[in-house]
Amino acid sequence: MRIIARSGKSAAMRNSQPDSPVSSSTDQLAGAPAALTQLFESLRPDLLRFAQWLARDRAIAEDIVQESLLRAWRSRDALKDPAAARPWLLTIVRREHARLYERKRLELVSLDDVVETQAFPKVAEPDDDLFTLRHAIMKLPIEYREPLVLQVLGGFSAEEIAHELELSATAVLTRLFRARNKLRVLCGMTAAPDVAGDEAAP
Amino acid sequence: MNCQEARLQIGADPLAHSAELQEHLSGCADCRRFQAEMGAFEADIRRALARPPQLQRRARAAPPLWRQLALAASVAAAAVLLAGVWLLRPTDTLAHEVVVHVQGEPNSWFAAEHISSADIDAKLRRAGVVLDINSDQIMYAQSCWFRGHYVPHLVVQTTHGPATVMILKHEQLRTRQAFHESGLSGELVPVGAGSIAVLTRGDGSVDDITAQMQQDVHWMPDAH
Numbered sequence: 527m528r529i530i531a532r533s534g535k536s537a538a539m540r541n542s543q544p545d546s547p548v549s550s551s552t553d554q555l556a557g558a559p560a561a562l563t564q565l566f567e568s569l570r571p572d573l574l575r576f577a578q579w580l581a582r583d584r585a586i587a588e589d590i591v592q593e594s595l596l597r598a599w600r601s602r603d604a605l606k607d608p609a610a611a612r613p614w615l616l617t618i619v620r621r622e623h624a625r626l627y628e629r630k631r632l633e634l635v636s637l638d639d640v641v642e643t644q645a646f647p648k649v650a651e652p653d654d655d656l657f658t659l660r661h662a663i664m665k666l667p668i669e670y671r672e673p674l675v676l677q678v679l680g681g682f683s684a685e686e687i688a689h690e691l692e693l694s695a696t697a698v699l700t701r702l703f704r705a706r707n708k709l710r711v712l713c714g715m716t717a718a719p720d721v722a723g724d725e726a727a728p
Numbered sequence: 729m730n731c732q733e734a735r736l737q738i739g740a741d742p743l744a745h746s747a748e749l750q751e752h753l754s755g756c757a758d759c760r761r762f763q764a765e766m767g768a769f770e771a772d773i774r775r776a777l778a779r780p781p782q783l784q785r786r787a788r789a790a791p792p793l794w795r796q797l798a799l800a801a802s803v804a805a806a807a808v809l810l811a812g813v814w815l816l817r818p819t820d821t822l823a824h825e826v827v828v829h830v831q832g833e834p835n836s837w838f839a840a841e842h843i844s845s846a847d848i849d850a851k852l853r854r855a856g857v858v859l860d861i862n863s864d865q866i867m868y869a870q871s872c873w874f875r876g877h878y879v880p881h882l883v884v885q886t887t888h889g890p891a892t893v894m895i896l897k898h899e900q901l902r903t904r905q906a907f908h909e910s911g912l913s914g915e916l917v918p919v920g921a922g923s924i925a926v927l928t929r930g931d932g933s934v935d936d937i938t939a940q941m942q943q944d945v946h947w948m949p950d951a952h
Binding site for chain 2 (some may be wrong): 558574575578579582656659660663664674675677679680683698699700702703704706709711715719721728
């Protein structure tokens with residue numbers, strides 16, 4: 527699969543983090559491994575959060591991020607612009623997560639067991655009002671959770687998600703619509719009438 | 729753009745504001761309401777996702793049954809193997825050590841002097857053994873240090889020639905074991921709680937003396 531290494535911040539990337547403080551000079555990046563390491567490390571919390579929402583397991587998420595950073599380091603020549611590092615690394619993390627499920631059939635555990643007994647602490651969180659919503663996101667099937675997380679956390683456009691997931695743009699729009707609709711239902715809201723979208727691959 | 733297309737776009741990306749969508753919203757109150765509703769919900773979704781889920785390291789789930797059974801079978805097989813090694817190794821070693829010991833006293837085969845009953849009894853008692861045997865048959869009697877204990881080392885005259893008998897009170901055997909090594913042949917035979925080793929030079933039979941010893945050897949209780 528192709529690694530996305532965009533040279534700039536597109537309009538669809540409105541959710542991306544601000545540009546890295548590291549200079550965007552390609553020569554400087556290539557010639558300064560320490561700067562690249564620092565850039566990668568500065569993005570690690572974002573990557574870990576992204577991986578945790580995908581994997582729903584901290585240990586697995588840490589492994590995924592570690593492996594992703596290793597792959598990224600080996601392929602660092604593909605990164606021409608530090609400003610593109612975040613979406614590039616997020617893409618690698620997503621693929622590493624997908625690869626994990628391809629090469630290894632993970633043990634299936636009831637999500638209710640994991641979420642209700644372990645995912646949330648007994649003490650109330652400051653954002654207690656989001657407890658139900660966070661729980662609902664965790665319960666979303668991966669085919670809905672993945673595009674949602676890519677869109678909201680990764681800042682990817684529907685077209686970019688479609689390319690990454692090898693789906694049609696309409697299919698991605700449908701999945702995103704249904705993901706939010708399922709969250710509404712799980713949060714006790716009324717479901718919006720479904721739209722007849724096509725979820726087939728392009 | 730019709731309402732269905734507009735709702736798909738709003739539901740997929742509540743923050744979207746394409747010109748086409750804006751145009752539709754300007755003339756559709758229902759879709760505007762839907763966008764406002766989804767916009768408010770979207771803010772919550774983004775707040776919810778902004779923090780990582782507070783996951784704990786999951787305790788490793790119990791391995792599947794087939795893996796547990798395979799592990800148990802492996803452990804059992806290893807135990808059987810170890811038990812086999814344990815049972816076989818000492819007797820092999822014992823036979824070898826008996827042969828080495830007898831070879832260390834080569835003159836014992838040629839002893840011809842008469843040994844008194846008292847002398848024989850003394851050597852047997854030192855090893856905690858009582859032997860119902862005619863002392864005239866015994867041509868050689870020593871009390872030898874063998875495997876941490878004093879054991880009677882006798883040479884008994886038989887119809888087939890001299891045979892060496894070592895009475896091993898502290899060596900327990902499960903089965904009778906024949907051996908041939910360094911020109912000596914013999915048997916290790918369980919007797920009561922101990923055993924005896926009977927050897928002869930060459931391929932001579934030890935059946936008679938073995939049978940006799942099995943009847944004649946008695947163990948005295950250990951002194952504490």
